[in-house]
Amino acid sequence: MHRRSLLASALAAPFVPKLAAAQTAAPSRRETLLLVQEYGPNSLDMQGIGSAQPVNGVSVNCYDRLLRFKPVPLPGGDGSTFKIDQLEGELAESWQVASDGMSATFRLREAKFHSGRAVSAKDVKWSLDRAVSIGGFATTQMAAGSLEKAEQFVAVDDRTFRIDFLRKDKMTLPNLAVTIPFVFDSELAQRNGGGDPWAKEWLKNNVAGSGAFRVESWKPGVETIYVRNDDWTSGTLPTLRRVITRDIPSPSTRRALIERGDADISYGLPPKDFKDLIEAGKVKVVGVPVPNALWTVALNAATGPFTDVRLRQAVAWAMPYEKIMQASLFGRGVPMWGATGEATTAWPQPYPYNTDIARARALVQQAAPGGVTTTLIFDAGAATIAEPMAVLIKEALAPIGITVELQKIPGANFRGELNKKTAPMAINRFGGWLDYPDYYFFWNYHGNNSIFNISSYQNPEMDKLIDAARFTADPAEYKRDVEAFVSMAMREVPAIPLAQPLHDVAMQKNIGGYQFLPSREPDFRSLTKG
């Protein structure tokens, strides 16, 4: 049975006469996509403080950036992903980096905002100025690509825009393609800002962009409806005219909806459901290994038992990698253990550990013959995956003399707990948008001790290698530094990688054109419904 007739009959019974439903529903549905997700945007402005993960989707679909990631086909032909250094113009028709490598000049396309006004270089300037000055996540993310001051952004003329670099940074251009430096209709925003120079309150509730979709209706916590902007010229006009995203909190209900064919795309199911859906074969599941992301167990290198590297290595040898992959991730991950060769520049890459209890026990005997008692914390919000992980780890460490007490921390508390940096062991998932090993290491192992350096790992030698790799322009030097810090991390194991997560999305078989982006939110512009 086709899903449309299924849909009609599901609707029809038991209250609605069959014919009426089919007639009113049929015309728009081919060009309308229904996506179900756990929760929707809490704002329409990704630069604003406190914007939640789904707001990235508003940025992708309703706003344009100077640059975007070029689609890179996925193996298997189920869609595309991105490569961090392969960019194409979005609002920029063309761009050029100056010969001294210290600035980039962008030639803007003839594009129009939803308001009908032409996009000009001063809108781009206002938007990027806003991103670096508004504070919070937006400003942090901009700084990750050495975009720090408003003076760096110059509107040369109406359609020429220049960015002056603070330093040569390979992440500057890729960072222009993420979901933060998008371009607002600055006149419209300022006119409605009501005294606030950045129109924060107004832009939170209104879209003032030039993107491929407009927000037709937004009911926070219920649904968001997007309609196509027929005048969009910054790319191929999307084939979908209307996208409805509904917030369905229960994963069981989201699974039932996709299996029955009532939803076109279902986001964010537990890994077990994705595994079942793949085995049942009724719907398509596209799984992309999330670039620069890992599930890890961080071991506190600054305080507690794991200041001793031998104990950290012991845990790495005792880790039940295969069991975790099967019973916690249900195979929806890429193994990160059992490497045999030397470290490479790939990231993430498997570490040279296996489950080898004898070796682990020997290390514990050396370092702490009396055994160790410690605690492992994990985020209750990620408990579907992290709880079985934690239990398996507890079980595996008991025989080698490490007694682990588990602590499940409520979501709102987990970040605070990480910030304290006192937990001896923590399960965490980190993913960096800018897919470079030095970026990952900067957040996780650098001496600046960011919140994600959960191990509080401090090693001046490591810092030197990370900093050198971050800003070198010489490929040979880069390779040497990256390999050096990766093998240092393998030896020192401040955190043990368990697996690289897959980002799974379930969709009907007639849905095509899936595009994976660093923000992991759906890109409606390329999606098709056959």
Place this chain on the structure above:
Amino acid sequence: MRTVLLRLLGALPALAGVILVTFLLTRVLPGDTASYFAGPTASAESIAQIRAELGLDRPLPEQFFRYVTALAQGDLGMSLTTGQPVLADLTARLPASVELTLAALLLAMGIAIPLGILAAVKQGSWADHLCRIVVTAGVSLPVFFTGLLLVYVFYFILGWSPAPLGRLDAFASAPPTVTGLYLVDSLLAGDMETFRASLAQMALPVATLGLFALAPIARISRGSMLAVLSADFVRTARASGLSPRYVILTYAFRNAMLPVLTTLGMVFSFLLGANVLVEKVFAWPGVGSYAVEALIASDFAPVQGFVLTMAILYVLLNLAIDLLYGLVDPRARMDA
């Protein structure tokens, strides 16, 4: 009328207490709102910035003073989880919960009261056993389980019920808002198609919640009916040769209604807040799931707003029940 005013005045201290206690409770709860909303790559500075913006860096008495001042102006604060004013969220969501709860309560009453009376009148009969089974099932089956089971059977397997997508199918549009209750609004607008569609969406969640509400009502109906039936005045009525039907419906039933009314009031207010799980399973945009989402994120304003709304509703409900007592039993009127 005076009674009503006096009762409302009497509720004020309780409301003040509720405001103070919820404020303190939300502050005492572990959880750091600022670092939760600071996002994935937050630095210590950006967390501090958010804390300052939310006013969470100020001393508690000052925070409380600001909260109460805003409250006096009808401002319940902003929700961080939805990004909207709490008042707007609650007004948008309360009708959904009320509609669901009222419908479930009506359904439960429609089944439970007759069943309870029948079970009391014919003790040991099939009706009594049925009543016992229903009560046991209603009490022992957790709501989310019944909900998921109904979805599985009636939507997933049989396909009789529409997709559990919330109050209306994704492709239907809501009726013009008058009361916020879709069934009433669609009837007012004369839009039978929307009426049927929203009735269809409601069927499963109402059945789930109804089953849950059934148990206490049926049990109390049966119990209080039994007590009344063995009372002297019923015996006298019977002895006077009145028909059993007349005795049961006019004498016994009316007197047995008082405890049932009390239970109804309790069940209603309880359902309104406690149907979180049903709201989650059926993606029903009500206040229960709203409050729980906010609580998980340590988002104070919605939680406070929710508790306050519930407290006000509870006060009004109790008042309504007390007034109803007076209608059912003239003695209760004197006491008030």
